[in-house]
Amino acid sequence: MDFVGRERELALLKAEFDLSRPSLVIAYGRRRIGKSWLLKQAADGRPSIYFQATIASSAQNLETFKAVVALAIGQSKLLAGLGTWESVLHYLADAAEKQPGLVVTFDEFPYLLADDKSLPSVLQRFWDTGAAASGNLKLVLCGSAISQMEDLLAEKNPLYGRKTMSIDVKQLSLREAAEFFPDYSAEEIIETYAVFGGVPHYLAQCDPSKDLRGNIIDLLLTETGGLVNEPEFLMRSEFEKPQTYAAILAAIADGCDSTGTIADRIKGKTSDISPYVARLIRLDLITSEKSLDADEKGRNRRLLLNDQLLAFWYRFLPRYLGAINSGHGEKLFDSIIVHALPEFMGGAFEKICRDHARLHLEEQTGVPAAEVGSIWGHSDMDVDVAGTLLNGDAFFGEAKWRSRRVDMAMVEKLKQAPEKSGYGGTYGHHFLFFSKTGFKEEVQQFAGVDASVHLIDPELLVYGPDRRYRHNPRGPK
Template sequence: MFIGRERELNALEKVYSKDSFGMTIIYGRRRIGKSFLITEFLKGKKAIFYTATKVGAGRNLELFARQVLEVLDPDYLDATFSSVEAVLDLITRKVSESAERLVLVIDELPYWAEKDEALLSILQKYIDTQWLDKNLMVILCGSSLSFMEKKVLSEKSPVFGRKDSQIRLEPFNYRDSALFVPNYSAEEKAICYGVTGGVAKYLSLFDPNKSLDENIKTQFFHTDGYLYDETRNLLTQEFSDVTLANNIIEQVAAGENALNVIALKIGEKESTVLYSLEKLMDVDLIEKKKCITEEKNKKKTQYVLKDHMFKFWYQFIPKAVSVIEMGQGDLYYDKIVKPQLHFFMGSVFEEMCRYYTLEQGILGSYGSFMTEVGTWWGVERLKDEDGKWYQQATDIDVVGISTIDKTAVIGECKFKKEKIDKGIYETLLGRARLINGKYAVTRFLLFSLSGFTDWFKETKPANTVLISVEDMYR
């Protein structure tokens, strides 16, 4: 069943509806649903869909030619082609002879283009000299983000300026992820999003007719579960030195987010770690987070796991391998993992709340047009009971800002069984001064899994918005 991606489908249909040549470039990390999106788009359309593999330029040409012949000239499947140009000449001729629009898809383009440096230049030549007036749409797709951005989309690319649109396919947001498990409670939908990271493939593994616990056990805590070995599989596909990448992710997952500390912990040079961190960012597993309102402060940056599934896996699976391999993964989940799910969800819930804040802020729900959302962290000066000043590290979970009128909203997020009380509100109120130097704080947002104490009903504090998890799914 195809779920979501309406904007992406509409963008593809817009290019397809042209009377002449059109091209779309699609890219995104593995398992995100690129091929599934293209397959859905191609329904009812005449198409050549070739997926390149790591077999070298010659073999890719051979397989590509066979795919072209199966669609355009099946009576000559045994024909051989000496060059890419010969195959593209056949496509050009067949498109010229037919009134029907043709879609040419080259999926996993980097596998082929990395082994044949002339491929993109050849495509550029045909676009410019043969295809501009043809009833042809081309889709170039790839999972290597760095290759697609540097070799296909950049100004140095031979095909630069030839595309009609580009789609960077991202994980589903928390609300669209819930469409995969429509009968779950709001809390269960949030946890489902947390353990899958909104990645299409992982969400599709969750049977909506089974409980959340059953799905997590089946996928993560059984040796035949798809997600039991998924992190290793992905790293093996992307990295020659899997051990180094694994060690770095372990440290980031454990909360170490500074380059020098990570390097020290794993016993590697900072330059070596930095190179691998950049590769991990290229494949969308790690991101470099900046402190909002202080983006130019290079000291205020953190490396964090972008992929929630990876965070879940590294937090729970390595310690459970022996138990899982003895067939007792279900017991481990019940005894160890389930009691910690709310704690694990803390950072996931904060990310959900930031998305909600920006979405509502764009719609003007907080009195101004929000343009950015992020996190703030730093040092807070406080007084102790004796009136003496002291400093402590602190952070603000949600900071939404309007660069237009220099206003901000700040928020606190609690994915816990306890209700948010007066003390949490007052703490957030006090932290407003940390932002006030640059932006005037106009709203205080409190996000809660378990609701709020009666104090809020009785007091009704000004400029305060109370938001439940259920509200976030409405």
């Protein structure tokens, strides 16, 4: 698979590796997110050693690591005779004097900790000797167990204060994901992203020569599909009680957006499920948000799935797994899923538009966003996308994934949002309209004379203001 996206993260890592000093990098993120591929790409063209730990004893992992080191920089009797992690680290520091800037990556680092809790202390002792400085040795500790990796940065940990860089690897953005589908139109890319999200492992399994229907059937609605068992794999990989976590995710996918409503759905107590919810938030599988105009101490938060594949899977698959295993995936899509997709797309599109505001709002307003969220809880007004810019201006946006074009009634209603919500103060206001099918002529004319109104169509979302259609014969010309 070609390396896709991650330009910012890649530049940050390369800049760190270019520095004339030793590095201790902590990299973490959920499974399937592409951490290993990113780290390998950052080390490409440099002297490097990549080691992926396994669920084995510390002694077994050490011997495997020594074998990897020997393959990368050459075998020696001295290396073969070393019997501790600390001695091997000093060996690498010496090797870096001959190959300055040697990058050594320990992937799945938590597996090493499982059988050797003293390893952070060993690393601390090695680091504090200054041995890594002579050859500017670069050590990278990477893992999917986010809580354990974050613990390495905590004050109580021996490595506290010693890391030179930490990086939390997130999902790919819509524009990055678009590179997987060079022949898709902007609308098709948005729909595909709404189903498969920004996890590189999921996107890489899609066949860009097939349409969304074909990829959904092949990967999710066929008993041998590459992603049909993905939620089960993810739950069993991360959790000791996968059934409870799966039940919580299913409840959120079905519209339960608070711990109370989730507890009611799964027949449990709110206090009992709160720790599970907190863990899901830490793994970036769900998010907890509050309305931007709510009181700072208010408790009116809502929970949303942050993984679109999980959202789609739990929304459509559990009740039909029997049909899928009987070979009826195509009929399931054509008779049920295709009719429910527009509703599913509504919520997914709102999230995509909020992500656009976080990443690219400067394209419309000239100023990047400082805060992004939504406003809800009003009897006659919800705002899909809202927030403030770095200059203090506020913005309010509507996201519509439907066949009806935006008309002046929608514009006039959104224009009332600042006064009705009380959000945004007396600074300038911007009004954003995200639409699948475009805007009526009267709205386009109004936007031409009112600089506070911004119209954003699928092509602008996917390709930006220059609207580059790289290899995109099915998109607009």
